[in-house]
Amino acid sequence: MSSPPSNCERLATCTVAAVLLQILGLSLFVIGFFPVKPTLSGLSGAESYRQPTSPGSVEDGRVLAPDQRRSLYREMSEIPPQFDRLVIMVVDGLPAELVLGKGNKPPTKAFAEAMPYTQFLLSSGRAIGYHAKAAPPTVTMPRLKAMVSGAIGGYLDVAFNFNTQALLEDNLVDQFYNIGWKMVMLGDETWIKLFPGLFTRYDGVSSFYVKDTVEVDHNVTRHLDDELLSNDWNLLILHYLGLDHIGHIGGRHSILMAPKLKEMDDIIKLTHKSAILHQDKTGSRTLLLVVSDHGMTDNGNHGGSSYEEIDSLALFIGLEAGCPNYTAATQNSALQIGTFID
């Protein structure tokens, strides 16, 4: 004969059940919130820019010199390039609102006056700007990875933000390297950790000293004159951290913000003028792409998904004078990368 369970036994059963339920719930949360994304190794090849049905592909494993790879790529891609060189200038943490305004409102007078050259490029149709909505987490390393690979990272990337490892997924920088591009990187050393060995020349700055708003940018700009004069590169990456640091110290309305925007405007002017000179001399065209990885709140924080934090900038500056349609498109918003669904 079995006796009815004592109170004590019933309590134990309930406790065990409750603990199991807790564990189940926690695992569901962890798996959902930190999804482990399998890394797809390998790089996409010629098939990705040709009609899938067209015959032929690069199969021979010969090691080609960069020059040969560049011309082979041109031959195979069958798409005449619009530009010969690309300058990517990342202004860390720059909210698009500071440059483009918000809705139908132009940027505030102080910020617009701090960037006269950029505003001239926009109003004359020489540049087109987008509010490029970034996917959270709005933190530098995951955003850089997303921009070059087109894939959204998980929240786990935040944990690795200070311990960056080489990017193994297919991405633009590796692709550029594979087609023989010479690349130069100046600025946030995250790039150098993500792409070890791919840059011909580089000078990384550390983002560790958040109080430093001057040297982090000076260390980038000090090489700029030389790099703009040398015409051996196809891709030049500049990553300025100072503006993000100003946000962390004093927020969007820090008294340092307008002077920093002016400094960035001067870099854009210098680079754009040099690209025009370069085209006059050699006929090669340069696309200048000014982007930010994420925005910031009024207090200068970022990481989350508020409008202020995801409102990052994508500014395309070509060399051709005046396309009137550009100006109208300036209030357009786009997604920073394609796969992020609003």
Ligand SMILES: *[C@@H]1O[C@H](CO)[C@@H](O)[C@H](O)[C@H]1NC(C)=O
């Ligand atoms: C800037 O460059 C100097 C000299 O190369 C170096 O000592 C300093 O640590 C650099 N600053 C940053 C923020 O990386």
Ligand SMILES: *[C@@H]1O[C@H](CO)[C@@H](O)[C@H](O)[C@H]1NC(C)=O
């Ligand atoms: C863009 O410009 C073309 C001609 O230059 C014009 O036909 C077209 O209507 C314009 N589009 C918009 C949206 O203004």
Ligand SMILES: [Zn+2]
């Ligand atoms: Zn950043």
